[in-house]
Amino acid sequence: MTRLAVLGAGSWGTTFAQVLADGGADVTLWARREEVACEIREAHRNSAYLGDRLLPDAVGATSSIEEAFDGADGIVLAVPAQSMRATLESWPALPPVPVLSLTKGIERGTDSRISRIIAEAGGAETERIGVLSGPNLSGEIAERRPCASVVAADSEELASVLATWCEAPYLRTYTSTDVVGVEIAGAVKNVIAIAVGAATGLGHGHNTTASLITRGLAEITRLGVALGGRRDTFAGLAGMGDLVATCSSPLSRNHRLGLALGRGLDVRAAAAEVGQTAEGVATARAVSELAARLGIEMPITDAVVDVVDHDARIDEVTTALLARGVRPE
Template sequence: MSTVQEHAVRCAVIGAGAWGTAIADRLSRNGHAVTLWAREADVVETVNTRHENVRFLAGASLHPALRASSDMAAALAGARLVVYAAPSHVLRPVVASGAVHIERDAVLSVATKGIERETLALMTDVVAGEAQGRAVVAISGPSFAAEVASQQPTAVVAACDSAAAAELVQSTMSAPEFRVYTSDDVIGVELGGALKNVMAVATGILEGLGMGFNPRAALMTRGLAEMTRLGVAIGARAETFAGLAGLGDLVLTCTGALSRNRAVGVAIGGGQTLEEALAGKESVAEGVLNTQSAKALADRAGVELPIIDATYRILFEGQAPRAAVAELMARELRAERD
């Protein structure tokens, strides 16, 4: 199978943060007609006149054919593939605001990683609920936007219970430097993408405390066990968490210098409050929101998640990070495998 779509597809990318912009650029470079919807007038202006998203992806040179618009109806008109990349806490109203303009036969894909706080719904469920009757594909995997925009080799997963819809996303997005795999485990792919952000915050807290590689490795490994445990409890397959959307994204987000979630954790481990760590940030650190959602989802499913619980206590209940680490290390001894 070719790694580049042979026929151009009309695409809309809804949400012009760093990740949405990188996806729109990738699709445009693949020869598709792409409109990037942005709420911010300055983003539309700089994308269209300077071929750069100065606010959210400064320094990346965007494909000159990429067009941006703040008109949702115009962005969605005729689009066969719609990619949603709005932050998780605003995804539902963003989808709802344009639902009547989505083509009846469009395939919808979701690049947002998260769990809706109020409903504990995964992002594909949010989109499916607001734009009914269409296939919805989750996109996840280890993919810093800046590196995708600079055409560094990247691999992600497109997951859907419709093989045809997943393969459309695969063929439309794939390029020699951007490899897309398919999966039918939507829950596993989505949950891996959401929970790894929580683990990145936790890993950053350890780094902010001045701890070394041993604790980081322990936290990432046991964090992966927690991600898998919760996923299996709500219908995912364990092996998905050993793939790109689980282990792959976990390694990237917990160790990469470009990780916003890790940076927030470093600030908190270094003594800042959550409010101080988030102050002045243009982009959302999804791991903070997802810590609340993941804890609530685990409580509902009756699943024990010690690292996520500890992260929640640090972020929202004022527990000192060193005390939380000590509690984790003092837990009752047990076998490694559940």
């Protein structure tokens, strides 16, 4: 039996531990707090994130990173994007086994993709790092509702190995060698989801949200291709699939944060209302800076930055977006 360590016991890490166990793996879930690890071990629950949902018997837990690493055939990282580097630097080097990242975001300050952070701060060779993305609303996956995702790695061989970890009956996993495209799509869709949620919170209708989703996909594609991603990636599960799910579902933290902004809350109050990390808030500025260096126009992303970083009013930003001059699509 494959032994996998899932590092990060939030809602997504815990849910994915269930996925891996349902796929036949023996899973050790690392939690920062011992009381969380103890509850998972003894009650098979993580009540802070998944309520009363029972976890499979094959999911254990520890608060010792050394214990999590011990005997692991693979590592799955579910640490928030903005704390990934510091967390990895506080641990021993990752063991020499395949690593799968579940984290979606771009690091502020360095504008680094998550796989690059794992290589730099975790001591993992690039050729053994893969990333997973797609329409991954953890609440639905926890309920074992059917969905699909993409696992990307530099080699098809590694992508296939990582995909075999995710063979739960309700999760169909496809493979890709476009790591850049999959990571950019997974990061930027969170920013677009904030804009779409805000438009809904302001009372705008489906025409507005469909327009923002479509033009948001154009922004994601422009940036991803400029960084070396493949255009077809953005029309697939990691691109359009994840974007639609994140922009339209009340289960999406970034969508809910946007809704709160549209109702008139400032970003701090909106984040408090959501109660969990909405990666799009921190990612927006990093994406905007990265695009500016490359000369890529990303007006929706820039508008989100104005709101979350510069306290612009969301209704004024929306008006400015709709007032842009005539141009070819």
